[in-house]
Amino acid sequence: MSHDPAANPLPDAQRDCPRCGKPVLAVDLVIECPHCGYEIRNPRPVTVGETSVFELVPGMPVAHSQTVAPTPPESTPPDPLVGADLGVYHLDSLLGRGGMGKVYLARHRDLHRLCALKILMPELVRDDRQYVDRFLNEGRAAAAMIHPNVITVHAVGQLDDLYFLEMEFVAGRSLRQIIRDEHVLSPVKATAVAARIADGLAEAHRLGIVHRDLKPDNVLLTLQGIPKIADFGLARSVNSNGEGRTGEPLCGTPQFMAPELFDGAVASPTTDVYSLGVTYFLMLSGRLPFHGETLAVLVGEVLREPLPNIRKIIPEVSLEMAECLSLLLDKNPANRPQDGIKAAQLLQAILGQTRDLDSLLDEAFRDDPAVEWTNEGRRHLVRVKFASGRRQTVIVEASSHAAAERLLVISSMCCDAEPAFFEQALRLNFEIPHGSIAIHDEGGRPRFMVHDTYPRATVDAEEIRRSVLEVAARADAIEHLLTGFDLN
Numbered sequence: 001m002s003h004d005p006a007a008n009p010l011p012d013a014q015r016d017c018p019r020c021g022k023p024v025l026a027v028d029l030v031i032e033c034p035h036c037g038y039e040i041r042n043p044r045p046v047t048v049g050e051t052s053v054f055e056l057v058p059g060m061p062v063a064h065s066q067t068v069a070p071t072p073p074e075s076t077p078p079d080p081l082v083g084a085d086l087g088v089y090h091l092d093s094l095l096g097r098g099g100m101g102k103v104y105l106a107r108h109r110d111l112h113r114l115c116a117l118k119i120l121m122p123e124l125v126r127d128d129r130q131y132v133d134r135f136l137n138e139g140r141a142a143a144a145m146i147h148p149n150v151i152t153v154h155a156v157g158q159l160d161d162l163y164f165l166e167m168e169f170v171a172g173r174s175l176r177q178i179i180r181d182e183h184v185l186s187p188v189k190a191t192a193v194a195a196r197i198a199d200g201l202a203e204a205h206r207l208g209i210v211h212r213d214l215k216p217d218n219v220l221l222t223l224q225g226i227p228k229i230a231d232f233g234l235a236r237s238v239n240s241n242g243e244g245r246t247g248e249p250l251c252g253t254p255q256f257m258a259p260e261l262f263d264g265a266v267a268s269p270t271t272d273v274y275s276l277g278v279t280y281f282l283m284l285s286g287r288l289p290f291h292g293e294t295l296a297v298l299v300g301e302v303l304r305e306p307l308p309n310i311r312k313i314i315p316e317v318s319l320e321m322a323e324c325l326s327l328l329l330d331k332n333p334a335n336r337p338q339d340g341i342k343a344a345q346l347l348q349a350i351l352g353q354t355r356d357l358d359s360l361l362d363e364a365f366r367d368d369p370a371v372e373w374t375n376e377g378r379r380h381l382v383r384v385k386f387a388s389g390r391r392q393t394v395i396v397e398a399s400s401h402a403a404a405e406r407l408l409v410i411s412s413m414c415c416d417a418e419p420a421f422f423e424q425a426l427r428l429n430f431e432i433p434h435g436s437i438a439i440h441d442e443g444g445r446p447r448f449m450v451h452d453t454y455p456r457a458t459v460d461a462e463e464i465r466r467s468v469l470e471v472a473a474r475a476d477a478i479e480h481l482l483t484g485f486d487l488n
Contacts, residue, residue, distance in 0.1 A: 081119070085109075087159045089117055089166075101135070105169065115154065118165040125163065132163060139165045141209050142232040149200030151220065151230040167230070172223050175216035175279070183286040187317050188351075190283035191324075193227050195347035198276060200229040201340030205269045212267045214275035215256045216282060254295060255288050259303050259331045269339035276343060277328025277336075284321070285313045289329060303331075320406075324350045349406065352456055357396060357408075364465035371468075384472040390486045392472040392479075396464065398456050408459050410467045411451035412475035413442065415483045424482065437478065448482075450475040 081091050081104065089106040095116060096103050101124075106117040124131040139156030146152065155166040175193070179185070185193065197219060204211060211218075211232060218231040252261070258274035261267065281289045289308055292298030307329050311322050324346055330336050337343040357380055365371040365382070373382040379397035386392070392412055399407040417439045440449040452467045479485070 086117070086119075086162065086164070089115070089164075091117065106166075108166070114169045116151075116167040116169045118167060120163040122161055125161070135163055135165070137232075141204075142167075144207055144209070145200075145203050147200055147203040148226065149196050149228055150203060151228045168228075170220040170222055170228055170230075172221045175219040175221060175227065175283070178221060179216055179282060179286065184314065185283045187284060187314070187321055190280060191321060191347060191351050193221075193225075193283060194276065194280040195344060195351055196227045197229060197279065198340050198344035198347050200227070201269075201272055201276060202344045203340070204229075204232075205272070205339040205341060210267050210269060211272050211275075213252045213256075214272055214279065215253050216279055219279070254298055254302075255291065257302070258333065260333055262299050262303060265333075268333070270333040270336050272340065273328055273336050273338075273343045274333075276340075277325060280325055280328060281310065284310055284317055284325070287313070318350075320350050349456070352459075357398075360459070360461045360464055361396070363461035364468070368465075382468050382472075384469065386473070386476065390476055390480070392476040394468050394472050394475075396468065399453070406456040407453040408456045408464070409451060409453050410464070410471050411440075411449050412471050413440070414448040414450060414475045414479040415485075417446040417448050418482075448478065450478065 079094050079102075081102075082094055084091055086106075088108055088110050090109055091104040091106045093105045094102060095105050101118050101120040104117045104119065106115050107113070108115055120131065120135045136156060139153055142151065142153040143156065151170065152168040153165060154168070157164060173181075184190075197214075201211065201214070209232070211229065213231065214229065218229060220228050220230055222228065252267075252275075256275040256278045258265075258271040261271055265271075278289060281287075290298060290301040290305060292301050307326060309322075310317050310325055311319075317325075327336060327346065328343065337346055358375060361373050361380060361382070365373060370385045371382060373380055373396075379395055382394040382396055384392050384394060394410060394412045396408065396410050399409050401407060414437075436451065438449050438451060439446050441447075450471050452471055454463055454467065476486075
């Protein structure tokens with residue numbers, strides 16, 4: 001027997017697609033069936049505490065307590081705007097649709113350029129003026145941002161009874177499509193994409209704008225692989241008067257929303273950072289960190305369940321990447337990077353770790369017969385032979401700081417730190433232009449050590465080569481001056 005979802009909504013806001021009969025989670029005023037693409041009108045929003053407006057993540061599993069015979073697919077009538085002229089625009093084809101409107105590939109006839117034209121659904125204008133305000137807000141918010149990782153908005157306006165947004169056309173795929181096609185991205189590629197998305201968020205946050213619905217659907221990648229954030233339709237200024245109030249309807253996609261939003265907190269840059277973390281997790285693993293079968297179960301998991309260990313799912317993910325992910329997805333917003341700027345710095349630091357020390361040292365010394373090096377776990381021993389026949393060993397290792405502040409420490413032991421040498425060592429320390437002489441305990445003995453540091457995320461092979469040779473030369477000279485021997 002056929003079931004009419006509009007007349008009798010299923011529990012937990014479940015309903016069935018009128019076209020294919022498969023279950024979907026009806027959590028927005030307008031949704032699209034993830035199975036066949038049919039546009040479904042929902043008679044009411046889902047509430048979680050305060051009234052909340054959500055959008056569906058296509059493919060989210062839902063509990064289904066009734067067996068419904070699928071109905072035959074309906075023929076979709078042709079879009080009347082495809083092939084039509086709208087002001088200076090000629091609409092070539094339909095690129096996609098969402099909860100607020102449809103996006104067309106259009107040609108600006110005066111400027112002879114392709115663009116993406118987003119048109120608000122006329123029925124939404126009639127039903128709710130807030131949709132118009134949200135739509136215009138998208139144009140104003142996005143037009144303020146000129147950044148390589150944000151879709152550029154060229155114009156916003158109205159023609160007849162249609163509200164439109166002219167945007168940069170990106171010839172590529174959405175991040176959602178890429179994840180669907182590739183399942184997972186390599187850890188390095190996922191981190192690089194996340195870092196570029198964070199750069200785009202950073203620009204929005206510098207302008208006081210919170211996106212509020214960052215997810216793979218809203219990230220487009222160019223043919224060169226450059227990610228661009230789209231769809232600022234839910235964005236709001238954190239400095240605007242009367243907006244961002246506690247108790248306002250929540251807007252976003254549940255699987256990408258920060259825990260505090262479900263408790264009534266106001267959207268902020270840190271909630272965007274959480275959404276970025278979910279997107280990063282999805283790129284790395286091909287799955288969401290929390291994926292309850294119903295909205296209530298999902299909210300419970302987001303609020304209470306620990307973050308799954310990404311390295312158990314994908315062992316190739318480095319410790320630094322896992323640490324970064326846990327910071328982005330910390331349930332306490334105070335523990336996350338506080339905005340896109342800090343998140344971008346963290347991800348860039350992690351990205352700097354991806355080029356391992358082996359390859360950097362190989363590039364630095366492959367053509368130098370006087371230098372040999374070996375790998376001893378987390379540190380590398382570099383042995384330098386001087387023309388005089390003397391030798392010096394230099395240690396190259398990463399510090400134990402958090403990933404964003406991690407340093408590359410380049411050091412070499414000189415000799416025992418005898419009190420008689422202290423004054424002379426201090427004078428030499430004053431004369432060294434880079435690095436310093438310090439005292440380090442080794443095997444219970446205090447020893448003089450020359451060391452230098454560089455940010456691990458940005459150090460290159462040439463900096464390592466110069467620093468190793470300089471530290472080796474100075475440590476050997478100090479050792480020779482103070483003891484007269486070649487000890488290292």
